[in-house]
Amino acid sequence: MIEMKSVYKTYKRKDVTTEALKGIDLKVEEGDIFGVIGYSGAGKSTLVRLVNYLERPTDGEVIVDGQVLNHLSDSQLRAMKKQIGMIFQHFNLLESKTIFDNVAIPLVLAKKPKEEIKQRVMELLDFVGLREKAKSYPRELSGGQKQRVGIARALASNPKILLCDEATSALDPQTTQSILQLLKRVNQEYNITIMIITHEMSVIQEVCNRVAVMEAGEIIEEGSVLDVFGHPKHPTTKNFVKTVIHNSIPESVKRSLKKTGDSKVFRVEVKGEVASEPIVHQVMKAHDIEVNILFANMTEIQETTLVIMYLQIAGEASAIEKAVQFLKDKGAGVEEVVE
Amino acid sequence: MFETVITLEQFLQASIDTLYMVGMSLLIGSLVGIPLGIALVVTRPGGILENKIFYSILNPLINIVRSLPFIILMVAIIPFTRMIVGTSIGTNAAIVPLIIFISPFIARLVENSLLEVNPGIIEAAESMGATPFQIIWHFLLPEAFGSLILSITTATIGLIGATAMAGTVGGGGVGDLAIVYGYQRFDTFAMVTTVIILVIFVQIIQSTGNALARKARKE
Structure with a gap:
């Protein structure tokens, strides 16, 4: 046009x-x-x-x-x-x-x-x-x-x-x-x-x-x-x-974050239908890991839900890798956050 | 105390002459001045019909005529006046310099009024695909109408002052009476009366102008 x-x-x-x-x-x-x-x-x-x-x-x-x-x-x-x-x-x-x-x-x-x-x-x-x-x-x-x-x-x-x-x-x-x-x-x-x-x-x-x-x-x-x-x-x-979506880990959470050798922090982004599925629960159930939600935000854009989460995942390296793959297969965008 | 040689008829005639001169020169002056004022606004740099050559001729020309005091203008153009009306004395002869005096004045006043119009209105008009004529007719003039009435009011009052000066060359009117009788023959009554008449004229014109402008501005 x-x-x-x-x-x-x-x-x-x-x-x-x-x-x-x-x-x-x-x-x-x-x-x-x-x-x-x-x-x-x-x-x-x-x-x-x-x-x-x-x-x-x-x-x-x-x-x-x-x-x-x-x-x-x-x-x-x-x-x-x-x-x-x-x-x-x-x-x-x-x-x-x-x-x-x-x-x-x-x-x-x-x-x-x-x-x-x-x-x-x-x-x-x-x-x-x-x-x-x-x-x-x-x-x-x-x-x-x-x-x-x-x-x-x-x-x-x-x-x-x-x-x-x-x-x-x-x-x-x-x-x-x-x-x-x-x-x-x-x-x-x-x-x-x-x-x-x-x-x-x-x-x-x-x-x-x-x-x-x-x-x-x-x-x-x-x-x-x-x-x-x-x-x-x-x-x-x-x-x-x-200005409209908080999409970073709050400073206070960052400070209190315990850095342990066997945990990694990921930014997970979920859109649309997937956002209504209990994916955090599913990933924990299917893998031998512990998940700590550091931050989560849900925004509605164009009648679609956009969820941004920061997850701290603890467990053996291979388990974490599998869990990340599981999330990706579900359609989530996953990036490791390197501090 | 108020001994005077002027008759009531003379006062009446003088008032009618003044109104005639003001009316005629205002009418013709507006017919010339308003289009000139519009031309100044639309051809100026950034105007809707920007025209550097036209504007750079018209703008100083108007300044030149405006820089002449009326009494000098009137005398300077006597040959021209004679060519137009056949004489340089009398009410009709006075109208010629009055028109030349007031037209550029009206053009400037109209220019100022039109420049006050919110440029956003012009932009809106252009966004609707209005032609330059439509922009002037449907947007510029209606938006400036109240201000234009006040401009014409100011011009009218300026004209009354000028007609009084026209009295010095036998132009007739209230100013003529004031000069011939009040000034040259020390007739205080004539002087005071003409002053009162002029004050009344100006008051009536200004309050009428203000009322019309208020109405036009929907206040």
Whole structure:
């Protein structure tokens, strides 16, 4: 649905050149909720603006719904933009217009007949749960309600893609939750591909199925949310994952850990169905070992359970080896932790 | 104490002349100034129709006209005024320099009003695939409407000051009375009365402007 091929974006101001994006390759499939996470200045806002060509790449190709944007004329680009809705951190609603008129704007621009506009706008306001606010003005609404209006407005022209630029960053955690649930519904009920820019890992965890981590204008890690959360590779990714999942042995446990010659510590990661099986019990029963759970954490991502445990396994070397193999056969990811 | 040679009719006529000059030059000045103000905003660097050449001609041109005090502008363009209306004396003759004076002023005020519009609104408009004209018509102007009303109010009050100066070349109006009778003939009553009339005009215009702007801003 969205594809970028070695995209560069450089800003030149007088003698200062800033490289905002340095060779981005990216693919977002139809139906994805694709998250892009990074600290401020990582280039994620520039990245999302390339998709609807609010920013033009200095080099490289941006392909949306099969069309190479670089080759389109201004009027073709405007037609393309109607296929892409966008919501913003600060909502960007027109203060001078009612909620109804705000949602109606894309339809007015497309010169739709009045009756059709009225029907569509009320349908959208119903969808976001703000029908009774049709005649209010944005200043009378809360932040969460304003973002709902933003979503309704973005959906008015029946887009295939919805871009969310820090759409929940100005909202409190509870309101963020309700907006994220709404985005999930947009994805499922309207089958709209969503691209979310955020600096909050919890947002990715809540709604995304794929994630790209950005740093200094590059994508440093990309994959399914389950994989990236389970196995973050880059230090920055690890830091982001740490904000939502505790996946390391607490210091106090580490200190009290008795290092004995015949015990080893393993990081065991279990996903999905396997997570509901009593594997710790099974491995102890089948092998002549002792298992000490140093740390365990269970997280739900994409309606799949992700369990991360640190197990201290004591016993004869061969027994430990067999136990590890048993866990691996069960589908767990096992790594020895060398302190 | 209040001996004066001015009649009530003269006061009435002068008030009507002032309103006529202000009204006409405001109308034509707005028709010229508002598009110029919009042009300044959209062609400036980073604007939706960025045009370096156009902007770098228009911007200093407006500054040049704006740097002339009205009384000098009025005298300087007398030949031009004569060419347009056939005379350099009278109410109609005064309107020509008034328009040239107020148009760039309105352009600057409109520019300021439009620049106050949240850039996020423009970005939202662009993300919807709006044409430059649609951005101006459906986003910029409605969002700046309250501020534009206040700008026009300021321009109107500026015009009242300028029409008083037009009195010095026989432009007519309240300012003419003040100068010919109040100043040159030491007619205190004429002076005080014209001051009161001008104050009342300004008060009415400012409070009307404020009320309309409040309404436009949905406060």
